[in-house]
Amino acid sequence: MNESEIIKSINEIGIAKVENFLDNENLNMVEKILSKQKSIKNSEDAFLYRSKGNFFLKKLLYFKFFKFIKCLKMTNLSKKLKLQELSRKINGGQTKLVSIDSYYSKKSTNKVIDWHVDQAYSGKLNPTRILDPDHTVIKFFVYLTDVGPDNGSLGYIPGSNKILYYLKLGIFNKDIKYKPYWRLEDLRNLIQENDYKNYLEAKIDKRFVSNFLEQSHFITTDFQDTKKYDYELKKGDALIFDEAGVHRGAAPEKNDRLVLRFVYKDINTPEN
Numbered sequence: 458m459n460e461s462e463i464i465k466s467i468n469e470i471g472i473a474k475v476e477n478f479l480d481n482e483n484l485n486m487v488e489k490i491l492s493k494q495k496s497i498k499n500s501e502d503a504f505l506y507r508s509k510g511n512f513f514l515k516k517l518l519y520f521k522f523f524k525f526i527k528c529l530k531m532t533n534l535s536k537k538l539k540l541q542e543l544s545r546k547i548n549g550g551q552t553k554l555v556s557i558d559s560y561y562s563k564k565s566t567n568k569v570i571d572w573h574v575d576q577a578y579s580g581k582l583n584p585t586r587i588l589d590p591d592h593t594v595i596k597f598f599v600y601l602t603d604v605g606p607d608n609g610s611l612g613y614i615p616g617s618n619k620i621l622y623y624l625k626l627g628i629f630n631k632d633i634k635y636k637p638y639w640r641l642e643d644l645r646n647l648i649q650e651n652d653y654k655n656y657l658e659a660k661i662d663k664r665f666v667s668n669f670l671e672q673s674h675f676i677t678t679d680f681q682d683t684k685k686y687d688y689e690l691k692k693g694d695a696l697i698f699d700e701a702g703v704h705r706g707a708a709p710e711k712n713d714r715l716v717l718r719f720v721y722k723d724i725n726t727p728e729n
């Protein structure tokens with residue numbers, strides 16, 4: 458996929474697969490840095506860079522030279538790969554790099570994470586601040602192990618990012634009330650309620666709503682999952698996606714999974 462195909466794919470369905478995202482030289486460098494990386498998601502150790510809290514400076518101040526070098530190498534890699542530029546083109550406006558981290562999942566029969574929506578207040582009943590849907594988050598998932606269906610693959614419901622954009626817009630503008638939608642099941646139930654369905658159908662083509670209901674029907678079945686939206690990737694490939702869409706991480710049944718993530722946000726997104 459070339460750059461314009463990536464941008465087109467993300468604008469249309471929310472996600473794009475890029476083969477050989479890292480060439481051999483970059484892959485070797487990253488593998489060296491992450492070879493002993495077994496930190497679980499969101500643990501302090503998993504972060505290679507963070508925009509908040511003077512991350513970079515603190516590593517120097519506290520004589521964490523190894524971490525400082527790792528941080529430098531990773532931010533340099535993001536520059537070399539022109540990720541800022543690409544995320545800006547996808548977003549249609551300026552973006553900022555907010556974090557680089559690793560995401561390690563041990564071989565298991567349990568899903569890495571079930572079908573869900575990011576930026577959905579973890580399903581809280583009363584979130585304190587409602588997020589602006591224009592504060593887009595673009596994620597680069599760079600795989601350092603092979604993945605596929607039943608093996609740590611990311612599934613993404615194509616086009617679901619559009620449903621979520623308008624749902625969030627309605628909530629942000631107080632045209633519709635907030636109700637939890639972090640879980641796909643809750644989201645599905647919510648948009649079948651008249652107020653929400655009518656609102657969405659006035660904003661986007663009716664077919665989008667009915668398509669989404671069809672695409673997400675699997676969550677109401679006994680299996681509560683599908684392999685239909687899974688991506689098969691080789692080590693060094695990447696998925697780039699709009700975080701707003703519905704996604705899940707399949708169980709890494711065959712081997713441990715290691716992902717390097719670069720997260721870019723719209724420049725106007727508040728820090729916390």
Ligand SMILES: [Fe+2]
Nearest residue numbers: 573574575704
């Ligand atoms: Fe997520």
